[in-house]
Amino acid sequence: MLVLTATEKGWLDEYRAVLEKEFPGVVEQLLIFGSKARGTATEDSDLDVLLILREGDWRLKEAITKPGYMLSIETGVVPSFLVYTREEWEARRQGQAPIWQTITRDGVAV
Template structure:
């Protein structure tokens, strides 16, 4: 069960991301969803965007750091595009299957 604090942090993160780019899908996954997180565990966030260039990737990582810093935790991102899922190697990645089946949409 995802803690309400984590949901609120990810909602804040998503809101700030949506101010700079469209988000197609955003989910929490990993230990915080499985309820196996420790105090030091990171907050894993899957983000699907329509397009991704270096500038957008840097903005995502910076926002993840900024929001995480404000809440005293590390936000780790797994960022993909629709095209990467459909025709790239990431579509065959077992982690993607886990995220899509077990991740919590925020």
């Protein structure tokens, strides 16, 4: 049950617009996970964001999160990013680490 504040929804809309403009066709999927996706967030919760890219390297991963952090300065929304290529995500998702299982179970595509 995804629960976002109006400010977080605004941040998400602006961030998606920036991604579409500056990185067209790069992001395959954007998911919100963690307490916001489960509907258990508190006032101090950050916004956990998973970006799955068609392909890329560390430079692209760094560049693609920068606008999100810049928007956080303006809005006060605190994003926490995980960024993987589709290949990296599929390899990790098969693992037994609780974080991957949680994201797979609770993540909400937006």
